[in-house]
Amino acid sequence: MAQDxxxxxxxxxxxxxxxxxxxxxxxIKRALVKKAKKSPTFFQNxxxxxxxxxxxxxxxxxxxxxLLAEFNIHIIGVSDxxxxxxxxxxxxxxxxxxxxxxxxxDILPEPRYLPTQVVEGNVEANQVIYAKNSDLIIHGNVxxxxxxxxxxxxxxxxxxxxxxxxxVNANSGxxxxxxxxxxxxxxxxxxxxxxxxxxxxxxxxxxxxxEKEKLAFxxxxxx
Numbered sequence: 634m635a636q637d638x639x640x641x642x643x644x645x646x647x648x649x650x651x652x653x654x655x656x657x658x659x660x661i662k663r664a665l666v667k668k669a670k671k672s673p674t675f676f677q678n679x680x681x682x683x684x685x686x687x688x689x690x691x692x693x694x695x696x697x698x699x700l701l702a703e704f705n706i707h708i709i710g711v712s713d714x715x716x717x718x719x720x721x722x723x724x725x726x727x728x729x730x731x732x733x734x735x736x737x738x739d740i741l742p743e744p745r746y747l748p749t750q751v752v753e754g755n756v757e758a759n760q761v762i763y764a765k766n767s768d769l770i771i772h773g774n775v776x777x778x779x780x781x782x783x784x785x786x787x788x789x790x791x792x793x794x795x796x797x798x799x800x801v802n803a804n805s806g807x808x809x810x811x812x813x814x815x816x817x818x819x820x821x822x823x824x825x826x827x828x829x830x831x832x833x834x835x836x837x838x839x840x841x842x843x844e845k846e847k848l849a850f851x852x853x854x855x856x
Contacts, residue, residue, distance in 0.1 A: 651681040651706070656691040658700055665704050671828040680707050682731060685714040685723070694726035749785075756781055756795070769799075777816060798824075800843065808841040809853070823848045 655661055683689075698708055710731040711723045723730050750764040752771045758778030762769065769783035772790050779795035781787060786807045787799045793810040800806025800821035808818055813835055816827050821843040831850060838853040
């Protein structure tokens with residue numbers, strides 16, 4: 634299977650990690666155009682953590698930053714740099730320096746679970762709802778361009794058209810949606826964008842959960 638030029642995966646606090654597998658800005662732009670056509674509302678002021686790899690030493694980081702901004706992708710930090718040269722390249726591009734992505738969860742305190750957060754009504758485009766240390770219930774739709782995330786489970790009693798991330802900072806969690814039409818779903822750092830979600834589960838009432846290293850889907854009522 635061919636490697637994606639632009640890879641996105643979820644991390645902690647509803648963040649998304651961005652990995653680039655090409656040193657060519659032209660190739661990266663072409664890949665971004667392709668992804669944006671498949672999921673146009675996914676790239677609406679999305680914040681990402683850029684994972685440093687050796688290819689980035691060959692890229693003009695300020696130019697990359699500007700290119701990503703054209704697609705409404707904003708770098709909030711750069712992780713996984715290995716040496717002082719890479720660190721200086723990041724700082725010279727006026728980007729925040731972060732640690733290793735795999736270490737982030739190690740410094741987080743043990744969660745203290747809170748009462749379930751309930752949203753009455755639709756979550757509209759460009760809205761972000763984050764349920765820290767709790768489950769999230771939405772009595773309405775999650776519209777395209779909206780984002781909902783929870784450290785526990787997410788229950789959507791309506792249509793999921795936007796982005797949903799459950800089990801943030803955790804090893805378990807599920808998304809329950811009455812009507813799946815999502816741009817992006819993730820549970821415990823396993824994720825799928827709209828073009829990778831199995832079509833047989835679209836427009837259905839489903840449960841989405843992590844199973845080993847991938848996402849699993851079950852149609853509600855068909856267990």
